[in-house]
Amino acid sequence: MHNKLITLISSFVLLLFVSQAYAQDDLLNLLEQETQNKQSTEFVYATFKATRIINSQSVETTAGGNLNFIIAHRFGKINDGWYELWGLDNATIRLGLEYGITDWLNIGIGRSSYLKTADIYGKLRIIRQSSGAKNFPFSAVLFSNVAENGMHWSEPDRVNYFSSRLSYASQLLLARKFSNAFSLQLSPTYIHRNFVETKEDQNDVLAIGAGGRIKLSNRVSINAEYFYQLPGTNSEKFYNSVALGIDIETGGHVFQFHVTNSKGMIEQYFIAGTTGDMFDGDIFFGFNINRVFTLKKAK
Amino acid sequence: MKKSIVTIFILLVVSNVLFAQQKYFTRSGTISFFSKTPVENIEAVNHQTSCILDTQTGEVAVSAQxxxxxxxxxxxxxxxxxxxxxxxxFPKATFKGEVVGFSSLTFSDETPNTVEVKGMLSIHGVDKQIKTSGTVSKVKDNYMAQAKFNVSPDDFDIKIPKAVINNISKEIEVSINLQLEPYAQ
Structure with a gap:
């Protein structure tokens, strides 16, 4: 009798156990388990809203087959006062086109009214921040440009070479999207100018830039950037570039409004050629408008 | 002792028959959605939709990144x-519900059966009961399932700014297409 009872109980326990093993009552949980077994790599997107943080390049690239038209303005100095309508009477402009050959390779051209300069550049993404199967903590992008100063020669009687008009900037852009709201970028920069005005000016300038953004909402962010020129690499009459701005994204456009002490909109001019003393009120109001056209649609 | 072993064995077999659920599974199903307005058409496709169907109970779950x-x-x-x-x-959209009366369906010659599907659709952290019709057919060992239904961004608390209100339809057509294979536990 006693034996029988034990058998009955153990059978019952076993039955319960077996039924438990089969009854996966929640199919969604089962799906969850199945998909976790096969983890994929998730690449970080939208570290910044635009391909510029403010003046400088961000790690964002224009997507493959897309053409990005960038209209940028910097007005005059705010401390010019009423007579110049706090700078609004004087505007310099840069018109730029940027094309995504692929998602990771961009080429661009631009024309600045400031120093009548044409520029051409390339941008190559080396690695993307990712999580999941493949984990990488930051994105890295190489940027390099050539600019041609188109101003009349200051001393036309001298023998002037075309190469004297050229200057170059190269950057390694390293950025991490720490959270959906916060991204930070470091931009070591090397600038070479074939020709400089005075003996005190150096041909080569080394600088390190830092830039970041904080999102206020899905479509609005506050951005800031600063470029520190390594001591002794540039004439002391040039200030470090500072900028503070706001990005507003509306469907196909990104509007960027900002204040900065730099008038130039290409790397060699704002990083190594900023003449505005921020503490003296030499602040320029400006904006960039980014408009993306999809020339080739993804398959 | 011999008797009890036999009893346990019989019980095991019985429980197997009772509880062994027949499940079908895929992780490469397709969901697409389509928004049509006079301004522009917007279309998107997801080819990594996972789904599991219990053919005994008709219960079904779908999940898409x-x-x-x-x-x-x-x-x-x-x-x-x-x-x-x-x-x-909200990284995932999920659906959990049932194909009404699945166990009483008969499958022959790859002919699609029209079925009613109802359950909880969850997008953007918002749950909503939906009901729609679809088709299920059996091709060899696999079940082929299709369904179409409309969702409204508003129902799922997806905010559309005024600037693009004419670009995005109030009723977005969602299509789902699955090929479910026997699920190996």
Whole structure:
């Protein structure tokens, strides 16, 4: 009798156990388990809203087959006062086109009214921040440009070479999207100018830039950037570039409004050629408008 | 002793028959959605939709990564994730429900059966009961399932700014297409 009872109980326990093993009552949980077994790599997107943080390049690239038209303005100095309508009477402009050959390779051209300069550049993404199967903590992008100063020669009687008009900037852009709201970028920069005005000016300038953004909402962010020129690499009459701005994204456009002490909109001019003393009120109001056209649609 | 072993064995077999659920599964199903307005048409496809179907109870679950939706325009894809469905907060869309009366369906010659599907659709952190009709057919060992239904961004608390209110339809057509294979536990 006693034996029988034990058998009955153990059978019952076993039955319960077996039924438990089969009854996966929640199919969604089962799906969850199945998909976790096969983890994929998730690449970080939208570290910044635009391909510029403010003046400088961000790690964002224009997507493959897309053409990005960038209209940028910097007005005059705010401390010019009423007579110049706090700078609004004087505007310099840069018109730029940027094309995504692929998602990771961009080429661009631009024309600045400031120093009548044409520029051409390339941008190559080396690695993307990712999580999941493949984990990488930051994105890295190489940027390099050539600019041609188109101003009349200051001393036309001298023998002037075309190469004297050229200057170059190269950057390694390293950025991490720490959270959906916060991204930070470091931009070591090397600038070479074939020709400089005075003996005190150096041909080569080394600088390190830092830039970041904080999102206020899905479509609005506050951005800031600063470029520190390594001591002794540039004439002391040039200030470090500072900028503070706001990005507003509306469907196909990104509007960027900002204040900065730099008038130039290409790397060699704002990083190594900023003449505005921020503490003296030499602040320029400006904006960039980014408009993306999809020339080739993804398959 | 011998008797009890036999009893246990019989019980095991019985429990197997009782509880062994027949499940069908895929992780490469397709969900697409289509928004049609006079301004523009927006279309996106997700080819990594996972689904599991219990053919005994008719219960079904579907799950799709929001980031898995691919758009024609890269910028649309970015905005979809960043601004509309907020994929960083709500990475998945899920459905949990049942195919009504699945066990009483008969499958022959790959002929599709029209069925009613109802359950809870969850997008952007919002749950909503939906009901729609679809078709299921059996091709060899696999079940082929299709369904179409409409969703409204408003129902799932997906905010559309005034500037683009004419670009995005109030009724978005969602199509789902699955090929379910026997599920190996």
């Amino acid at each position: 929001m980031k898995g939706f691919e758009f024609e325009k890269a910028l649309m894809q970015e905005h979809f994730n960043e601004n509309y469905v907020e994929s960083h907060k």
